[in-house]
Amino acid sequence: MPPTADSSNRSDPSSERSTLASIRRLHPYVRTALPRLVGGLVASLGASLMALSIPAVLRWVTDGPLTEGVREHDWSGLIWSVVLVAVLGAGEAGLILLRRTLVMFPGTRVEAGMRMALFRHLQDLPVAFHDRWPGGQLLSRIMGDLGLLRRWLVFGVLQLVVSFVTIVVGVGLLVATGGWLGIIFLCGSIPVTILAFRFSSKYRRISRLSQDQSGDLATTVEESVHGIRVLKAFGRGPAALDQFTDQAEGLRETEIRKATTDAGLTTALRVIPEVTQGIALVVGTYLVASGDMTLGTLVAFFATAQVINGPVVDLGMTLSMTLNARTAVDRFFEVMDTVNPLTDPAAPADVPAVTLGQAAHAGGHVAFRDVTFRYDDAARPVLDHVDLELPPGTTTALVGLTGSGKSTLAMLPPRLFDVTDGVVEVDGVDVRDMTRAQVRERVAVAFEDPTLFSASVRDNVLLGVSDTLPAAEREALLTQALEVAQAQFVADLPDGADTRIGEEGMSLSGGQRQRLALARAIAARPRVLVLDDPLSALDVTTEEAVTARLRDVLVATTTLVIAHRPSTVALADRVAVLQGGRITAVGTHHDLLASDPHYRYIISSLEDDYEAHEHDHGPDQRDDQNEGALS
Numbered sequence: 001m002p003p004t005a006d007s008s009n010r011s012d013p014s015s016e017r018s019t020l021a022s023i024r025r026l027h028p029y030v031r032t033a034l035p036r037l038v039g040g041l042v043a044s045l046g047a048s049l050m051a052l053s054i055p056a057v058l059r060w061v062t063d064g065p066l067t068e069g070v071r072e073h074d075w076s077g078l079i080w081s082v083v084l085v086a087v088l089g090a091g092e093a094g095l096i097l098l099r100r101t102l103v104m105f106p107g108t109r110v111e112a113g114m115r116m117a118l119f120r121h122l123q124d125l126p127v128a129f130h131d132r133w134p135g136g137q138l139l140s141r142i143m144g145d146l147g148l149l150r151r152w153l154v155f156g157v158l159q160l161v162v163s164f165v166t167i168v169v170g171v172g173l174l175v176a177t178g179g180w181l182g183i184i185f186l187c188g189s190i191p192v193t194i195l196a197f198r199f200s201s202k203y204r205r206i207s208r209l210s211q212d213q214s215g216d217l218a219t220t221v222e223e224s225v226h227g228i229r230v231l232k233a234f235g236r237g238p239a240a241l242d243q244f245t246d247q248a249e250g251l252r253e254t255e256i257r258k259a260t261t262d263a264g265l266t267t268a269l270r271v272i273p274e275v276t277q278g279i280a281l282v283v284g285t286y287l288v289a290s291g292d293m294t295l296g297t298l299v300a301f302f303a304t305a306q307v308i309n310g311p312v313v314d315l316g317m318t319l320s321m322t323l324n325a326r327t328a329v330d331r332f333f334e335v336m337d338t339v340n341p342l343t344d345p346a347a348p349a350d351v352p353a354v355t356l357g358q359a360a361h362a363g364g365h366v367a368f369r370d371v372t373f374r375y376d377d378a379a380r381p382v383l384d385h386v387d388l389e390l391p392p393g394t395t396t397a398l399v400g401l402t403g404s405g406k407s408t409l410a411m412l413p414p415r416l417f418d419v420t421d422g423v424v425e426v427d428g429v430d431v432r433d434m435t436r437a438q439v440r441e442r443v444a445v446a447f448e449d450p451t452l453f454s455a456s457v458r459d460n461v462l463l464g465v466s467d468t469l470p471a472a473e474r475e476a477l478l479t480q481a482l483e484v485a486q487a488q489f490v491a492d493l494p495d496g497a498d499t500r501i502g503e504e505g506m507s508l509s510g511g512q513r514q515r516l517a518l519a520r521a522i523a524a525r526p527r528v529l530v531l532d533d534p535l536s537a538l539d540v541t542t543e544e545a546v547t548a549r550l551r552d553v554l555v556a557t558t559t560l561v562i563a564h565r566p567s568t569v570a571l572a573d574r575v576a577v578l579q580g581g582r583i584t585a586v587g588t589h590h591d592l593l594a595s596d597p598h599y600r601y602i603i604s605s606l607e608d609d610y611e612a613h614e615h616d617h618g619p620d621q622r623d624d625q626n627e628g629a630l631s
């Protein structure tokens, strides 16, 4: 189950892992950037050590040149001390600048590399994964989490190491040079350590919840923008707003909990060193007064304590950044660790490469042999020992009651899902023995719900056509595909085939979008064409014209068409009936009408549905509207 805010509190393998172990998993992505990151770290440490050495100089100045200079009116030692402190300060500033220069570019490169790796993996993962994972959760990982990780890489990780080293070296110096004062300071670090540990485990949980809630919020935005027409049509805008408000409020509360937890630690980290220094001041003053400590040692003690103070106070921020980064790493790997079960075989079948010309004229024999298919989370199989042959060059209509598994069956030849049992063959070869590229060369699909991308009509239609094909051939394929799909409306678009169509082709009507999606499947010139009811938004006349032209152009193409209308069934050479997860009859429309009662029942219900639909919408009205959509 994909993680959402609801599931963030459940135990998952990543929560068992230590923060260090989680972050170590970044190694392959940061490997090339490591030299510069380490360079940045060395520069930071250098800057910090320079800051720490300034108190030693102050101590020497106070006990030496300053005391003696005042006594003997000789200021030369003092001038040299000022120069030395200025050089150390300038050196510190220079090293900080060097650190920023060194780490900025590798940080952005790591972020871009991880973003590309995640997107590549998402593209590779099967449909089943995308069915389960909400879009917003993926979006928040690819954008928010990786941005967070970059900020931690260029700032947080260095700050964490430098703070740690500064505190350890500084406290060591205090203990070594400050005697009792050092021990008082060391005692102060005990509650700081305990609080930091407590904070880590609490903050980690809240950080995870907050990042998952951001993902859920992104999902709600995505769904409501995507479904804006439905929300408006049903007046559900206020309900969507309520849902969004609840989620946004939940995220706000979590952010407040996060900030409160952070503030609690930061306050403690401010108060504890101040109290410690107050005690040290009292004890130090007594020691100087009693002659057990020089004034220079006391000044150096407080100057060093001051240098340590900064990293101690920043510890809360550095720790929270690190824990947020850890959550981002865990969320990144939740996707990256998902194994794709639909991979290419180690030794693919030796099938000849298909060129576009060949595709339409050779082969295309499809066979489902004893195929069983069950969705991962389903109790029973949808397809149960299905046997079906699609002879080359034929058009087979697949009919069945709603939910009988037609779309599921149609997803098997293009390997959008793999069978649970049995075999699906194309030209005698199990599709699992071919690479996915080999399968895609042979099988093209058009779905009822056509997805178009934010690109020109040309790019959308030629999506499945190789870029290496000469421009003239690509153009010829485009023209023919548009003509077969009866998509002449493209010529009337403002820039013809170069017109950019909006996100998901939203500026086109349903029928126009369907025809472009169909043209895309046709332009690929496949041996096998799977049409999952892609003509449902067309009127019967247009559907008939499309089917007739399909037959002319894709003479040898084997077509499997899922039919929801009697007209579609009538256009097929043969019909296969899917019932109870099995193919119960195959024959011509007329033979089945005469011999198969279930078929007669399906056809009469399709007719009823169709008549009801036409009564509501009218046959031509829909397409008239379609044609006018962009004019």
Ligand SMILES: Nc1ncnc2c1ncn2[C@@H]1O[C@H](COP(=O)(O)OP(=O)(O)OP(=O)(O)O)[C@@H](O)[C@H]1O
Pocket (backbone or CB within 6 Å): 131, 375, 376, 377, 378, 382, 400, 401, 402, 403, 404, 405, 406, 407, 408, 409
């Ligand atoms: N991704 C999925 N995960 C789990 N079950 C699914 C999934 N997709 C479909 N199903 C279930 O599988 C069964 C068959 O669905 P399918 O979409 O293949 O039917 P269909 O015959 O195409 O239906 P329709 O004619 O209504 O489009 C249904 O019971 C459906 O709920």
